[in-house]
Structures are given as C-alpha cells and as structure tokens.
Amino acid sequence: LLLYGLERIAHPEDGVLPTVLLVVAGIVIGWLAVRHLRGAPHPLLDLSSFKVLTFAISTLAAGTIFRVAINATPFLLPLLFQVGFGLSSVDAGLMILAYFLGNLGMKTVTTPTLRRFGFRSVLVVNGLIASAAIMACAAISPQTPQALVVALMLIAGLSRSMQFTALNTLAFADIDAAQRSSAATLSSMLQQVAMLFGVAVAAAILNLSQIARDRPALDLVDFRVAFLAIGAIGLVAALRFLVLPPGAGAEVSGHSPGN
Numbered sequence: 001l002l003l004y005g006l007e008r009i010a011h012p013e014d015g016v017l018p019t020v021l022l023v024v025a026g027i028v029i030g031w032l033a034v035r036h037l038r039g040a041p042h043p044l045l046d047l048s049s050f051k052v053l054t055f056a057i058s059t060l061a062a063g064t065i066f067r068v069a070i071n072a073t074p075f076l077l078p079l080l081f082q083v084g085f086g087l088s089s090v091d092a093g094l095m096i097l098a099y100f101l102g103n104l105g106m107k108t109v110t111t112p113t114l115r116r117f118g119f120r121s122v123l124v125v126n127g128l129i130a131s132a133a134i135m136a137c138a139a140i141s142p143q144t145p146q147a148l149v150v151a152l153m154l155i156a157g158l159s160r161s162m163q164f165t166a167l168n169t170l171a172f173a174d175i176d177a178a179q180r181s182s183a184a185t186l187s188s189m190l191q192q193v194a195m196l197f198g199v200a201v202a203a204a205i206l207n208l209s210q211i212a213r214d215r216p217a218l219d220l221v222d223f224r225v226a227f228l229a230i231g232a233i234g235l236v237a238a239l240r241f242l243v244l245p246p247g248a249g250a251e252v253s254g255h256s257p258g259n
Contacts, residue, residue, distance in 0.1 A: 002026025003193065009200035046182035049175060054119075054248050058171040059187050062240035064194045066127060066167070069234035070160045071198030073134055074099070076226055077153075079206075084220040085142045098150045102157020110165045118255035119170045120244040122162065127238025130159035135231030138224040173249035198230075205229050 005022030008014055037043040050056045057063060077099060081092035114122055133156035140149055168187075175183045209222040250256065 002030060003196050006193070006196045006200045009204050045185060046179055047186075049179045049183040049186060052174050052179075054170050054174045054244070055172070055183060055187075057241065057244060058123075058167045059183075059190055062123075062237045063167045063171070064190055065240070066163065066234055066237035067191060067194035068198040068201060069134060069230050069237065070130060070163065071195045072202035072226075072230045073137075073156065073160070075199045076202050076206075076223065076230070077137070079218075080137065080220075080223045080227075083218050084223045095149065095153060098153035099157040102154040102159075103161040106158045106161035107165070110162050113162065114166060114169070114253040115255055118246060119166055119173075119249040119253055120241060120246055122166050123170070123241040123244070124238055126159050126162050126166070127234065127241060130156065130163050131231045131234030131238055133159055134234055135228055138227035138231075141220065169252060170249045173252040201233075202226055202230060 001022050003026070005019050005026055008019040008022065034047065037045055037047050050060055074096070077096055078092050081087045081095050082089060085092075087095070117125075133152060136152055137156070140152065171187050172180070172183060205226040206218060206222050209225040210218055213219070213221070247255075
C-alpha cells in the first residue's frame with residue numbers, strides 16, 4: 001500500500017484522495033506490524049537489527065534519506081536532457097551512458113578507499129561530493145559544452161556508486177548471524193521504498209515548480225529547482241553520517257582509525 005501510494009504521487013492526474021488513503025493505510029498497517037513484531041516472542045522479522053548503530057544509520061536513517069536523493073537522479077536526468085535540453089531519446093541515452101559508466105568505474109576503487117579512510121570519512125566526504133554533483137546538474141544548459149556535461153555525469157556516477165557500495169557493506173558489518181536473515185529482508189524492503197520515494201519526491205518537486213510558475217509544461221527552470229532540492233536532501237543525509245564512530249565497520253573495511 002505504501003509503495004503503491006508513493007508511486008502514485010508521480011501521477012497527480014489520477015487524483016489526490018486515493019494516493020493519500022493508500023499512504024495513510026500503509027503507514028497505519030506498518031505501525032501495527034512493527035508493534036506486533038516488537039512484542040511477539042518469535043517474530044517473523046527480528047527488528048533488533050535496528051539497535052545496531054551501523055545498520056540503523058546505513059539502512060533506516062541517513063542511508064534511506066541519501067538513497068532518496070541518488071535514486072531521484074536517474075529519473076530526473078533523462079527528462080532534463082529530453083524536455084529541458086530538447087535532445088532526442090538516443091542522444092539523451094548517450095548522456096546517461098556516461099553516468100552509468102561512472103557507476104561501473106568506481107567498483108575497483110571502493111574497497112581500497114574504504115580500507116584507507118574508513119566508512120565514516122567516505123560516507124561523509126563522498127556523500128558531499130555526490131550531493132554537489134546533483135546540485136551541479138542545475139547549472140548545466142543546452143549551451144554547456146558537451147565535455148563538461150559528460151564529465152559531470154561521470155563524477156555523479158562515480159560518487160553514486162561508491163556511496164551505494166559503502167552503505168550496503170556497512171549495513172551488515174556488525175550484524176550477528178542470527179539477525180542476518182531479518183536484516184537482509186529489512187534492508188531490501190527499505191531500499192525499494194527509498195527508490196520509489198526518490199522518484200515520487202522528484203516528480204512532486206517538478207509538478208510544484210510548474211504549478212508555482214503557472215505554466216502548462218515543464219521548463220528548464222523546473223529541473224533546476226528539482227536538482228537543487230534533491231541535492232540539498234543529500235547534503236543533509238551526508239552530514240548525518242558524522243554520528244558514526246571513526247572505527248565503524250573497521251572489521252569489514254580493514255581501516256585502522258589510528259592510522
């Protein structure tokens with residue numbers, strides 16, 4: 001119910017009331033489920049994983065908020081290039097290709113980076129870079145040199161990939177074997193919520209900006225507002241990772257805080 005309700009936010013023409021009812025029903029049933037799972041002697045899902053700081057931060061708190069920001073970006077970029085820049089679907093796809101090449105290019109670098117600097121430093125600094133890259137998308141236009149746009153797509157993709165990998169790795173760094181099954185289910189569920197919520201938030205910001213301007217169609221300025229707002233969400237989440245201790249997840253990353 002919650003996921004379907006969030007997905008409907010991106011389609012305001014379907015009506016507001018059904019969307020609100022779905023979201024409210026999902027929240028109420030979710031609250032009842034959490035209440036039951038916390039009180040049952042042998043619950044289907046063990047919520048004790050959320051008492052583990054690294055799991056809670058990377059999965060439920062800052063991690064979910066940051067995933068909202070970086071999951072909104074692949075939704076906004078094709079629209080920016082096609083609607084805002086007037087590019088064809090093929091040309092827009094080539095631009096997006098640079099973004100996902102950045103995702104692939106960071107995989108081999110993430111492990112040694114985590115070993116050298118640790119999870120907290122990587123999540124904060126790389127999170128700030130990723131958020132800045134999202135906000136920088138508000139500054140590009142059809143007149144921006146293509147090389148600069150491609151470079152920005154690569155940086156956004158590289159930082160997105162590192163943040164995803166660091167979050168997913170840290171989530172299970174301190175989880176006991178008995179908690180692992182429930183933790184994996186909870187992590188997967190929250191990632192799906194963050195993905196849909198990212199699209200829903202981005203679509204809502206675009207619609208609100210268009211309504212505020214009283215225009216019949218989206219324009220480049222609407223995308224600029226959306227990228228700035230989404231980037232700001234990422235900045236807040238990145239700074240939230242400062243609550244992690246310097247040695248968080250050290251057994252997994254191999255980082256020694258004293259070095």
